[in-house]
Amino acid sequence: MHVLVVEDDGDYATALAQLFSAAGFETESVADGASALTHVDRVETHLVILDLILPDQDGLDVCSALRSRGFEGGIVIMSGRGEELDLVSGLDAGADDYLVKPCSIAELQSRVRSVLRRIHRTYVPTAEGPLRGSRLEVVDHHIAFGGTEIATRGREFDVLALLIEARGRVVLRETLMDEVWGPDWNGSQMVLPSAVGRIRSRLEAAGATEQVENVRGVGFRLSPA
Known part of the structure; x- marks a missing residue:
């Protein structure tokens, strides 16, 4: 499973990449939004860890662009912006979860597990009946x-x-x-x-x-x- 870390703080990006690699994920990191979009277009990616404050564009725009391009993997925003409006804006942009920095490793791991469960969850289709197609x-x-x-x-x-x-x-x-x-x-x-x-x-x-x-x-x- 491939994880992309989008973070312009080199030390923080390295720490996150090492954390996911140690957990068995194939992990890469990029430092700006344009590189993130290019990477996801070229490499099958299952999870994106996304900072909001990037050197070339707002992370919310990156999140929206990923969804508009059809990306169906998980997106977890990690940002120092912790107001409720920031959280709601992130979810509205298509993120699956929003974590405020700094957060504990245990919390990050828990949130990521939840997102990955969502990605792989399978629902049983509604049974056929006389109203099929009209509901x-x-x-x-x-x-x-x-x-x-x-x-x-x-x-x-x-x-x-x-x-x-x-x-x-x-x-x-x-x-x-x-x-x-x-x-x-x-x-x-x-x-x-x-x-x-x-x-x-x-x-x-x-x-x-x-x-x-x-x-x-x-x-x-x-x-x-």
Whole structure:
């Protein structure tokens, strides 16, 4: 499995590369956004560790560019920018997780394991029935409506797939947080409503006949729009 470290601090990049190499990953590092995009275009990459403050461009732009080019691997942002707005902006740009520097090795390893589980998780497609094609379905690790794929980024897929699996039933906030972000998540709780907001926009744009409903103080469920 190939990991790319995008970090312009040479010492920090070396330390991260050594950490991942010791864990059995094939690891390379680059110091700017342009090199990161070129590398991912040329080398099959499974995980990107991305700093936000780069010499040539903002890491958020790199993250967005990776997703717009179809990169489906994991993206973990590591940055000294720790405001909640920074975190939400990173997730909106397509990152799977956001860590504030400095962080412990144990926390980094835990977050990376969670992201890699997401990448390799397989959901069972919704069973065929009389409404097949007229409601949301999980097919081959994609969300589809009426036979057309609905693009999702980062953990939006995981949230929506769980809601589809529980169609019509409320899924507790705590359950979604544990299943998608992991029980050890200690970042902002805003990541879930932020993801749900993006999902709603995508479903509305696709003309889906189902929508994510907020059950105040309890959780979310997938209901007829």
